[in-house]
Amino acid sequence: MDIAVAGGTGVVGSRIVRIAQARGHATRALSRSAGVDVRTGVGLEGALRGADAVIDVLNIETLSEKAATRFFRTATSNLLDAEGRAGVEHHIALSIVGVDRVPHGYYGAKLAQEGLVASHAVPWTILRATQFHDFAAQMHARLAFGPVHPVAHMRTQPVAVDEVAARLVDLAEGSPQGRARDLSGPQEEDLADMMRAWARRSGGRGWMPRIRVPGAFGAAMRDGSLLPGPDAERGRVTFEEWLAAQPVG
Numbered sequence: 001m002d003i004a005v006a007g008g009t010g011v012v013g014s015r016i017v018r019i020a021q022a023r024g025h026a027t028r029a030l031s032r033s034a035g036v037d038v039r040t041g042v043g044l045e046g047a048l049r050g051a052d053a054v055i056d057v058l059n060i061e062t063l064s065e066k067a068a069t070r071f072f073r074t075a076t077s078n079l080l081d082a083e084g085r086a087g088v089e090h091h092i093a094l095s096i097v098g099v100d101r102v103p104h105g106y107y108g109a110k111l112a113q114e115g116l117v118a119s120h121a122v123p124w125t126i127l128r129a130t131q132f133h134d135f136a137a138q139m140h141a142r143l144a145f146g147p148v149h150p151v152a153h154m155r156t157q158p159v160a161v162d163e164v165a166a167r168l169v170d171l172a173e174g175s176p177q178g179r180a181r182d183l184s185g186p187q188e189e190d191l192a193d194m195m196r197a198w199a200r201r202s203g204g205r206g207w208m209p210r211i212r213v214p215g216a217f218g219a220a221m222r223d224g225s226l227l228p229g230p231d232a233e234r235g236r237v238t239f240e241e242w243l244a245a246q247p248v249g
Helices: 011-022 044-048 065-086 106-119 135-142 161-173 191-202 215-223 239-244
Strands: 002-006 026-030 053-056 091-096 124-129
Touching: 002 011, 011 026, 011 161, 026 044, 044 065, 053 065, 053 161, 065 091, 065 106, 091 106, 091 161, 106 124, 124 161, 135 191, 191 239
Parallel strands: 002 026, 002 053, 053 091, 091 124
Antiparallel strands: none
């Protein structure tokens, strides 16, 4: 089959392309370097013509709910409308476990994206996954104030990027199913412990005080709202195994 990947040059998208090609599928990465701009819609319809399915793993680096919502509403609407005109028969979107329980900030933007997908005429599948293993490294880099790296208390069940990418290709190979079963890692972790372990592995220095993120989102981080339910699929790679495979700083 022919699979188009929105965000196909990113962390998740590049793995989707590799896995799909290894299974014998034709792929096309939708990117500005290929003359496709999902924000404006330029080049989209032509790039999608002949595709059997679209996997959307687009992302934006922002802490602003307003900016994230604007991005996902624009990009998702442009994608879906172009898919409809091009005759694409399956739209697969990656979302986050807990967006309906914590409609706040970036999670609120992803929930709005889900609503657009579910209300469009193009048949769809949405996969919610937990945070990736490298979330600890991302938070360590973001929460840096000089030599101080605050570590946030958050209950999470991180999953390997490759396992998410493979599951998205599985879904593209099948029929549209609406909400797919959530996907998580094999065991619960504490983000603060993950961040400290990442710092030790990567050679990070500095004071790492444990903090409680305030507000509704902070409470959700601590109370398990972002954990998968009992019916979720579990990946196999643990955070400890992923960390052991990372370069030593």
